[in-house]
Amino acid sequence: MSTYPIPYVTTRTPLGERTVDIWSRLLADRVVYLGTPVDDGVANAVIAQLLHLETEDPDRPINLYLNSPGGQIPATLAIYDAMQFVRAPVETTCVGQAVASAVVLLAGGEPGSRRILPHARVVVHAPAAEGRGTIPDLILEADEVERVRTMQEELLALHTGRCREQVRDDTERDLVLTPEAAVEYGVVDAVVRARPRG
DSSP, X not given: OOOOOOOEEEEEETTEEEEEEHHHHHXXXXXXXXXXXXXXXXXXXXXXXXXXXXXXXXXXXXXXXEEEOOBOHHHHHHHHHHHHHSSSOEEEEEEEEEETXXXXXXXXXXXXXXXXXXXXXXXXXXXXOOOOSOHHHHHHHHHHHHHHHHHHHHHHHHHHSOOHXXXXXHTSSOEEEOHHHHHHHTSOSEEOSSOOOO
């Protein structure tokens, strides 16, 4: 789990001023921010926030903001499954980059509510093996990479409207998408420059 300073903000309430960490403040507005590589710790924190927000109000949207280079695929898929599991719609916004498995999270948001900011990017590529160990271990690892790759392709096909074979062909090498290309490919629904006022 990445460590960086946690900013604090002061808010005014009917009971006076209150200082809270930025993550708690965002959570109060139904915002979950994923700005790190995904590992088990990050996945557990994101899933807990999704479940908490669903419990608070299962009908109000949850906003998941992504700026992630991807990470551990099982952890990422755990977040994806939780996004699909909760009753509250999970709207997604890419604010920097969505790379590798993080693209599945971006594309897996509520249809019509998947967004990308104008200078963000999406990079889709196939999972890779580490390539260490004995030959039998390498064979097992290769089989697992192929299984995970197929699963990732099926999820992207499901959410982009493309066939799995096209996703496979497109991801033989890194597929780098501008915001407009991400819309055209079906990863997101719109490029947004600013939040609606009001």
